[in-house]
Amino acid sequence: MLYGLLRIADKYRLRVTDLAGGSHEPNSRHYLGVAFDADTINGVRVSKNNPSYAEVMRLCRLYGATEILGPGKAGHSYHIHCAWPKP
Numbered sequence: 001m002l003y004g005l006l007r008i009a010d011k012y013r014l015r016v017t018d019l020a021g022g023s024h025e026p027n028s029r030h031y032l033g034v035a036f037d038a039d040t041i042n043g044v045r046v047s048k049n050n051p052s053y054a055e056v057m058r059l060c061r062l063y064g065a066t067e068i069l070g071p072g073k074a075g076h077s078y079h080i081h082c083a084w085p086k087p
Contacts, residue, residue, distance in 0.1 A: 001034045001084045004063030012056055015040035017079065028083075029067065035083035046079050047071055056080055 003050035008014065018037040020030055029035040039045065041052040048071040058069045060082035069076040 001036065001065075001082075004060060004065060004082070005036055007063050008056060008059045011059070012052065013040075014038040014056070015059075025037050029086060032086055034087065035081065037065070037081050039056050039078075041081040047060065047068070049076065053080055057082070 005014075005016070012042055015038060016036050017039050018024070018030055018034070022030060022037075024030045027039045031038075038056070040051060044050050044052070048054050053070050055073070057070050060068045060080070065082040065084050069081040070079070070083055071077050
């Protein structure tokens with residue numbers, strides 16, 4: 001997860017709001033330390049109106065994330081969630 005996040009950070013400035021903490025579903029990969037949420041890309045809030053969100057989600061997949069959620073998915077209208085396989 002950290003490798004993917006660092007590679008994405010080569011191209012985009014993200015404001016990461018959750019890594020291993022926060023309040024999530026009981027089986028969330030956040031609690032395993034293999035997920036992150038970001039609500040801002042290059043200083044612009046994540047939303048369907050921010051064209052960068054789709055590219056960041058694509059990069060998450062490219063770098064190994066298997067659970068990628070964002071605008072258009074319930075509960076993810078204003079942030080991106082990228083999670084890697086459980087260790």
